[in-house]
Amino acid sequence: MKVEKTNFEGIYLVNGKLATVNTVPGYRAFEEEIVKVGDVEYRIWSPYTSKPAAAIVKGLKVFPLREGMKVLYLGLAAGKTATYFSNIIGSKGIIFGVDIAERVLKDALEVAKKYKNIIPILADARRPETYERIVFCKVDFVYEDVASEDQVSILIKNCQKFLREGGHAAIAIKSQSISSTEDPKVVYKRCLNDLEKHFEVLDKVELDPYEKHHLFVVLQKKQ
Ligand SMILES: C[S@@+](CC[C@H](N)C(=O)[O-])C[C@H]1O[C@@H](n2cnc3c(N)ncnc32)[C@H](O)[C@@H]1O
Structure with a gap:
């Protein structure tokens, strides 16, 4: 071994x-x-079922998750990727995991009974004010995987509210959710332009063939 x-x-x-x-x-x-x-x-950690793993296998150079970090995770689903984050941040860290779908959140609640540093939150990530009482502190890292048309603005809004100055973020941009008719590269460019108004882009990789039409981007909040 x-x-x-x-x-x-x-x-x-x-x-x-x-x-x-x-x-x-x-x-x-x-x-x-x-x-x-x-x-x-x-x-x-399979690159076929988790986008950060796919990004690392595809050659990502910067992945800022560290032991003890506080994380806001948008698009928790049943918590699969979050459990790997949980392993990395350890018992001194915490993951606030937001998802809009009750069905998957129920599964995440079961997982969180074992992974005690994951706090599942049933909410719409478009409305961060609805969970500001639960996310009681500034976080070090915001991860977003919501696959919706407005996913870039959702990330920006949440980072403005919860991400500490100089903190990091990562987003899995799904071009098909934003525009199914445009070339993914055109969609990525537009998203990056919007993100660069608020963040420095530290790294980016396309996730094909593990996840088709996805760009994984690592960011740092501008000071
Ligand atoms: C691709 S799945 C996430 C998979 C998960 N990140 C993982 O790797 O284990 C996308 C999730 O985003 C959630 N979602 C979509 N729109 C949302 C929104 N506005 N607010 C919160 N969650 C949302 C969906 O319910 C779904 O569970």
């Missing part, structure tokens, strides 16, 4: 596959592959 560190905190290569350390040993929330090395359980 070969375990290697990557350039990213808390992310490993186990026999060449991306992985995080399972912080809830013995629990397997999403039928992910678990590899045990000595006393340590590694959770294989």
Whole structure:
């Protein structure tokens, strides 16, 4: 069994596959592959089912998640990707996870019973004022994966309210949700222009073939 560190905190290569350390040993929330090395359980992080993993496999150089960070996660769904973030930030960190769909949030609530640093919130990310009492602090990192037409403005609005100065954000832009008729590259360019008014773009990679028509962008809030 070969375990290697990557350039990213808390992310490993186990026999060449991306992985995080399972912080809830013995629990397997999403039928992910678990590899045990000595006393340590590694959770294989598939680029086919999680966009940050796809971005890293596609050559992303900057991924700013660190131990102890406070994270606002928009588009939590059942919490799959959030559990990998949870492994990376550890018990000193916290993830506020927002999703508009009650059905998936129910699944996320089950997952959060084990992953205690994830707080699922049923809300529309277009209306950050509805969860400002739950997200009680400024966060270090905002991640957005909502696949909606206004996904860029949703990210900007949430970062203005919750992201600390100099904090980081990442967004998975789905061109088909924004415009199904335009060339994805045209859509990406327009989104990047809007994002650059508020953030410095630190890195970006297209996620094809893992996720078609997606651009993953890492940002830092302008001071
Ligand atoms: C592609 S899925 C997210 C997958 C998840 N990020 C993961 O990797 O495990 C998109 C999610 O965004 C949610 N969503 C869409 N529009 C939203 C909005 N305005 N506010 C909050 N959540 C939204 C959907 O309900 C859906 O669960």
